[in-house]
Amino acid sequence: MNDQVQAKKRCFQYHTSPVSRQGAKKNVTMFEAESNVNHKLCHAGDLVINTMWAWMAALGVAKQNGMVSPSYAVYRPISSKIFADGYIDHLLRTESYATEYLCRSTGIHSSRLRLYPEEFLEIPIICPPCSEQLQMLAFLDFEDRHIRRYIRAKQKLIKLLEEQKQVIIHQAVTRGLDPSVPLKPSGVEWIGGDIPAHWAVRQLKTLCSMQSGDAITSTSIELTGDYPVYGGNGVRGYASGYTHDGNFVLIGRQGALCGNVHIAQGRFWASEHAVVASLKPTHVLEWFGAILTVMNLNQYSIAAAQPGLSVGRVLNLWLPVPPQQEQSSIAEYIKRETIDIIKVIERTSCEVSLLKEYRNRLISDVITGKLDVRGLELPVTSNEAAELDDWSEGDLPEMEEMMAAEEVADEAD
Numbered sequence: 001m002n003d004q005v006q007a008k009k010r011c012f013q014y015h016t017s018p019v020s021r022q023g024a025k026k027n028v029t030m031f032e033a034e035s036n037v038n039h040k041l042c043h044a045g046d047l048v049i050n051t052m053w054a055w056m057a058a059l060g061v062a063k064q065n066g067m068v069s070p071s072y073a074v075y076r077p078i079s080s081k082i083f084a085d086g087y088i089d090h091l092l093r094t095e096s097y098a099t100e101y102l103c104r105s106t107g108i109h110s111s112r113l114r115l116y117p118e119e120f121l122e123i124p125i126i127c128p129p130c131s132e133q134l135q136m137l138a139f140l141d142f143e144d145r146h147i148r149r150y151i152r153a154k155q156k157l158i159k160l161l162e163e164q165k166q167v168i169i170h171q172a173v174t175r176g177l178d179p180s181v182p183l184k185p186s187g188v189e190w191i192g193g194d195i196p197a198h199w200a201v202r203q204l205k206t207l208c209s210m211q212s213g214d215a216i217t218s219t220s221i222e223l224t225g226d227y228p229v230y231g232g233n234g235v236r237g238y239a240s241g242y243t244h245d246g247n248f249v250l251i252g253r254q255g256a257l258c259g260n261v262h263i264a265q266g267r268f269w270a271s272e273h274a275v276v277a278s279l280k281p282t283h284v285l286e287w288f289g290a291i292l293t294v295m296n297l298n299q300y301s302i303a304a305a306q307p308g309l310s311v312g313r314v315l316n317l318w319l320p321v322p323p324q325q326e327q328s329s330i331a332e333y334i335k336r337e338t339i340d341i342i343k344v345i346e347r348t349s350c351e352v353s354l355l356k357e358y359r360n361r362l363i364s365d366v367i368t369g370k371l372d373v374r375g376l377e378l379p380v381t382s383n384e385a386a387e388l389d390d391w392s393e394g395d396l397p398e399m400e401e402m403m404a405a406e407e408v409a410d411e412a413d
Contacts, residue, residue: 051072054114055101061086091368147358170294173287176199201321204315216239225240234262243269300314
């Protein structure tokens with residue numbers, strides 16, 4: 001290990017390069033790339049880091065030339081021969097480096113921490129010879145094929161179970177529980193079929209009132225706290241205050257996932273990215289949440305760079321409304337029939353999380369040298385991995401949406 005450390009130091013003979021426009025100099029392995037009209041140019045091979053979310057390893061190596069917003073920092077290796085393709089991407093995402101980013105970030109709130117270039121450039125970089133880097137990457141690629149196959153299989157199972165759950169809910173909220181009752185045309189476009197003849201068809205605005213939540217700054221949101229903060233896709237964090245106390249249905253108002261439905265109970269803060277539906281006491285909350293889920297409100301979002309729901313448009317939608325007692329029966333039926341499905345979904349989701357955790361630990365151990373893979377001969381396999389999407393598919397949209405929102409808030413500040 002000492003030999004590797006010495007080799008690392010020789011590999012990183014520090015170059016004197018500007019790290020900021022103030023002209024400060026340091027002996028570093030990378031330098032900050034030029035800025036162009038408040039945006040930064042980045043070239044293929046540059047390391048791009050979101051300064052606000054560095055402590056969450058929000059970074060990556062650019063695959064093509066482009067430009068990034070002022071919220072990002074761009075770094076360029078001093079030589080293309082130092083790192084094998086993919087090595088630095090793995091290394092700088094490991095938990096130990098993320099912890100280092102956190103320690104070196106400055107700010108009074110966790111959501112406002114920033115990792116500035118002068119701090120990042122002081123972090124030592126583990127750099128074995130390129131031949132060893134290539135061995136590490138080959139081993140990780142081989143193992144990753146198997147891990148991703150397991151993850152994909154479990155994700156497919158989750159999708160099938162979600163579809164099965166939705167079929168149960170859809171049947172219950174559109175046809176009721178008694179298959180022998182007379183039916184009538186619903187006249188509701190999203191149903192496209194018949195409903196029980198004794199059910200009413202009403203607009204949403206006759207069942208509830210809707211209002212957007214209250215704005216909250218990112219500096220007021222913490223990782224832990226007294227009251228959950230609901231954003232456009234569920235709980236975003238916690239705050240010391242609350243805007244609502246009671247039982248409500250929340251609808252995501254902005255973003256690619258707008259229209260998703262959550263039931264919030266007790267005290268919580270509803271942000272401006274959520275719509276709060278206050279249901280009239282003559283209706284059942286769980287039934288209401290179920291039918292809103294089936295309505296797929298995302299289809300009514302307004303097309304834009306940041307899709308969003310119009311409260312007025314949603315309130316004018318039509319839906320079938322059974323008597324209150326029947327709403328309770330439907331809610332109980334859905335709970336009873338889906339409870340086992342939900343348990344399997346939760347268990348399988350936990351298994352996916354464990355597989356991802358194992359993958360991250362494996363990458364960290366290999367890429368930092370804790371697990372020595374030098375000299376290992378890997379079996380020859382088909383190029384099946386090329387047909388698989390990246391293992392983290394499904395995690396990125398939420399992360400990107402969160403980061404984009406923070407960038408907008410940061411630039412507004």
